[in-house]
Amino acid sequence: MKPKNLYQQLQGYFGKQYWWPIDNNYHKKNNCDSRFEIIIGAILTQNTAWSNVEKALFNLKENKTMDLKNLLETNENDLKKMIKPSGFFNQKAERLKITANFFKEKYNGNFDKFFNQNTNFIRKQLLDLKGIGPETADSIILYAGCKPVFVVDAYTKRLCKRIPLDIECSYDNIQSFFERNLEKNFSEKDLVEIYQEFHALIVELAKNFCKTKPDCKNCPISDKCEKKL
DNA sequence: GTCCAGGGCCGTT
DNA sequence: AACGGCCATGGA
Numbered sequence: 001m002k003p004k005n006l007y008q009q010l011q012g013y014f015g016k017q018y019w020w021p022i023d024n025n026y027h028k029k030n031n032c033d034s035r036f037e038i039i040i041g042a043i044l045t046q047n048t049a050w051s052n053v054e055k056a057l058f059n060l061k062e063n064k065t066m067d068l069k070n071l072l073e074t075n076e077n078d079l080k081k082m083i084k085p086s087g088f089f090n091q092k093a094e095r096l097k098i099t100a101n102f103f104k105e106k107y108n109g110n111f112d113k114f115f116n117q118n119t120n121f122i123r124k125q126l127l128d129l130k131g132i133g134p135e136t137a138d139s140i141i142l143y144a145g146c147k148p149v150f151v152v153d154a155y156t157k158r159l160c161k162r163i164p165l166d167i168e169c170s171y172d173n174i175q176s177f178f179e180r181n182l183e184k185n186f187s188e189k190d191l192v193e194i195y196q197e198f199h200a201l202i203v204e205l206a207k208n209f210c211k212t213k214p215d216c217k218n219c220p221i222s223d224k225c226e227k228k229l
Numbered sequence: 230g231t232c233c234a235g236g237g238c239c240g241t242t
Numbered sequence: 243a244a245c246g247g248c249c250a251t252g253g254a
Contacts, residue, residue, distance in 0.1 A: 019235090042235085049234040052252060087251040091238085133237045153235055203235055212233075 001163055001224050003181040007194065010201040013220040017200035020143040035111045037066055038144040042136050043095050044086040055085035068109045071100050095131030102129055115145040122147070134171050142199070148191035150178040151199040155206035162210065163225050 020038050037057065044053045059082040060066045065074050074082075080093045102125075107114045115122065119141060126137035138151045152174045160169035167173050178198070186194055209219040216222050 045234085046236040047234065047249090048236085048251080049253075052234080052250095055252090085251060087234090088236090088249050089251085091249060095237090131237070135236060139235080151235085155235075199235080207234090 001165060003178050003198075004185045006221065006224060007182075007198050007201070009221055009224070010205060011197065014201055014204050017197055017204065019196060019200040035115075035144045036068060039099065039140050040066065040071075040096060042139040042143070043099065043131065044083060044092055046088070046092070046136060048087050053086045056083040059083065059085070068100055068104060071096065072104060091131065095129075098130055099132065111144070115141075115147070119145075119147050119149065123149075138175075139199075142192070142195055146192050148179075148188070148195055150175050150182070150195050153199070153203070155210070156199075156202050158206060159202060159210060162214070 020034070020041070040060065041053055041057060044056050057066070060071075063074075063078075063082055065071050065079070065082060071079070076093055076097065079096065080089045083089050083092055083096070086092060103109055103111065103114065106125075114125075122141055122145065123137055126132050126140060127134070132140075135151060135153050138149045141147050141149050142151055152171050156174055157169050157171075159165075160167070160174050165174070165177060167177050182191065182194060182198075205219075205221065209215045216225070219225070
């Protein structure tokens, strides 16, 4: 299975996904307004349906809390109420506060300054924050920082096992497998968009076909899959 | 009523 | 290092 072919096949079937930013400003560089919202969304969507996250994001905007300073000034109980629809609101409220506080204290709210650093260093700093693990960190780097990292989630791991890829399906293994292969086939400039779309396409595939109970019969990539459940 | 979402932390082996 | 329990809401 070649990642390049898988990507093109998924892209051909599902089309363009336009995940983040939500307002379709994909082409716009340095879209600082959406950066904060992307970071918030990445935390809120942890093990949570996006439809529920949207309700929480709406509440935050309604209360003018989609803003670094205002979020930090908001009482934690009020914050919990706003993000309640996204579930796990106790821990997520804490995670939002910790993350917002990090950007304020270390970077004075300057997201450009943060994202202009070396990617490995960016990743390390994010992972040091309580509540941000590998997937959330990489989502932030890819969608808010527009830097080329391949995001692995539960769906990608499921795909890894089912196709199967001939590797151990751990986060780091899957990530480097896709990155190694795609870096050869695409220019640096195109990689960001490809990683953004690829991740979204895998989610779409897993939601519609490669589900817990898979629908292999109608799956658009069944020709590439050995499992056929 | 049951299952499951665009995970991560923490305590136990 | 690896694994299981836990966190919580809302739609299918």
